Amino acid sequence: MKAFPGLAAKPAAVLAVLAVAGFAAAAVTITYATTSTITTGVTSAPVQFLAGTDAGPSALSDYVTAYTISANKTYFTSTVKGVPEATLLVGSYFRLQNVDDTTKSVTLSTTQVSNAYVGAYTVQILDGSSSVVGTLTLTEASPSVTFNLPAGETYTGRLTLTLLTGAGANNVALTNALSMTVA
Numbered sequence: 001m002k003a004f005p006g007l008a009a010k011p012a013a014v015l016a017v018l019a020v021a022g023f024a025a026a027a028v029t030i031t032y033a034t035t036s037t038i039t040t041g042v043t044s045a046p047v048q049f050l051a052g053t054d055a056g057p058s059a060l061s062d063y064v065t066a067y068t069i070s071a072n073k074t075y076f077t078s079t080v081k082g083v084p085e086a087t088l089l090v091g092s093y094f095r096l097q098n099v100d101d102t103t104k105s106v107t108l109s110t111t112q113v114s115n116a117y118v119g120a121y122t123v124q125i126l127d128g129s130s131s132v133v134g135t136l137t138l139t140e141a142s143p144s145v146t147f148n149l150p151a152g153e154t155y156t157g158r159l160t161l162t163l164l165t166g167a168g169a170n171n172v173a174l175t176n177a178l179s180m181t182v183a
Contacts, residue, residue, distance in 0.1 A: 046100035047149055047182045048073035052092035063088055077177040082163040093123060093159040098149040107181040108136055109144035113174065117167035124158045138176065
């Protein structure tokens, strides 16, 4: 206590300073936890893929040999086989149903088919009156199509595939997956 002469004569002042310093340090180190609850869940997709009447799992043929709709109905995969020098038309390849109570903007997309033996590969989206509301051209770079699907409506996807001369069982691989974005 030589650095602070006269402080030794005031032990109560020294204790008061130490107590304030101790309380200040305690205030900085006091912590407490709060609790909160987060609830998560899954809701159905507002627009859903449905099997087409001409190509669904119950109607598999020599031309549509595999057909899968994901469990949440937002993803569709199929394998299509055409005939060389001919055009395959599947009138109801898949359906899209808006189960929501508002119109939804729907975008379908897939990977490009760049096989030289494929002359045309499209999926036209038809409304309830069979009018074309959009066309997905699978031979384009980054194929996608966007259209509005009114509440409670079901649209149909119509597939057209044209194979050229030289196409055969081992040189045309046409397994594609359609993914859907809804806004």
